[in-house]
Amino acid sequence: MNAHSRPLIVFDMDGTLIDSLPDIADSSRYLLQSYQLPSVNDQTVRSMIGDGIKILVERLLNHAGNTTIDLHEATQRFITYYVDHSTDYSHAFDGTIKCLEEFKKRDWLIALCTNKITSAADLILQQLQLGYYFDIIGGGDRFADKKPNACHLEGVINLLHADPAQTVMVGDHMNDILVAKHAKIAGSIYAAWGYGSSEIGKQATCTANSIIELPDLAEKIIKK
Numbered sequence: 001m002n003a004h005s006r007p008l009i010v011f012d013m014d015g016t017l018i019d020s021l022p023d024i025a026d027s028s029r030y031l032l033q034s035y036q037l038p039s040v041n042d043q044t045v046r047s048m049i050g051d052g053i054k055i056l057v058e059r060l061l062n063h064a065g066n067t068t069i070d071l072h073e074a075t076q077r078f079i080t081y082y083v084d085h086s087t088d089y090s091h092a093f094d095g096t097i098k099c100l101e102e103f104k105k106r107d108w109l110i111a112l113c114t115n116k117i118t119s120a121a122d123l124i125l126q127q128l129q130l131g132y133y134f135d136i137i138g139g140g141d142r143f144a145d146k147k148p149n150a151c152h153l154e155g156v157i158n159l160l161h162a163d164p165a166q167t168v169m170v171g172d173h174m175n176d177i178l179v180a181k182h183a184k185i186a187g188s189i190y191a192a193w194g195y196g197s198s199e200i201g202k203q204a205t206c207t208a209n210s211i212i213e214l215p216d217l218a219e220k221i222i223k224k
Contacts, residue, residue, distance in 0.1 A: 008109040008110075009103055014195070017096055050174075051115055052116065052146055100133040112138060113147065113169070114140065118138070120139070148182060168187055172200070187206070187222075189214060190203075
């Protein structure tokens with residue numbers, strides 16, 4: 001282990017940093033309407049989030065009972081609409097900026113590891129005035145595979161020359177907890193304010209009930 005390496009906190013995006021469900025759900029309804037398919041409510045879309053846009057679109061089409069529409073074309077249609085509307089209703093969770101500023105104050109590196117495509121994630125962070133805080137944005141299209149595959153998180157760590165033993169992952173989806181285990185980092189924190197179920201928290205190193213708890217919890221993990 002490099003004793004001089006800065007610790008690294010890695011955030012998931014949707015349901016962890018930002019409440020993006022309203023815009024994702026709105027884009028989902030637009031997509032289905034464009035194909036004259038039955039609509040969906042926010043809670044149904046919530047259960048489909050976390051594995052990237054292509055999987056989300058596939059789940060939407062399957063839920064609507066259509067398996068004949070070209071998945072690639074439908075995914076591109078979703079992306080085109082979503083990029084233009086990704087921050088119509090989305091917002092950072094309360095305490096997010098305070099949390100990020102505290103990590104900066106403590107000299108932590110800050111990264112994003114999301115299955116969302118990098119360009120969309122970057123745009124959202126900039127529009128919500130969060131981009132300044134991040135040392136790297138690791139979208140699901142940036143590496144050979146995405147969460148929960150270890151290469152996604154390992155790629156983020158390697159690009160920052162960080163130490164896995166000084167790295168903590170935080171997220172609200174099982175993919176976040178699994179990628180932390182697969183990449184053999186110091187630990188993971190379940191974001192209880194997000195979209196996941198409390199069962200996911202049982203697989204994490206610990207659970208945070210509020211985003212402002214993260215700096216202290218992350219420090220405890222790397223000091224074990």
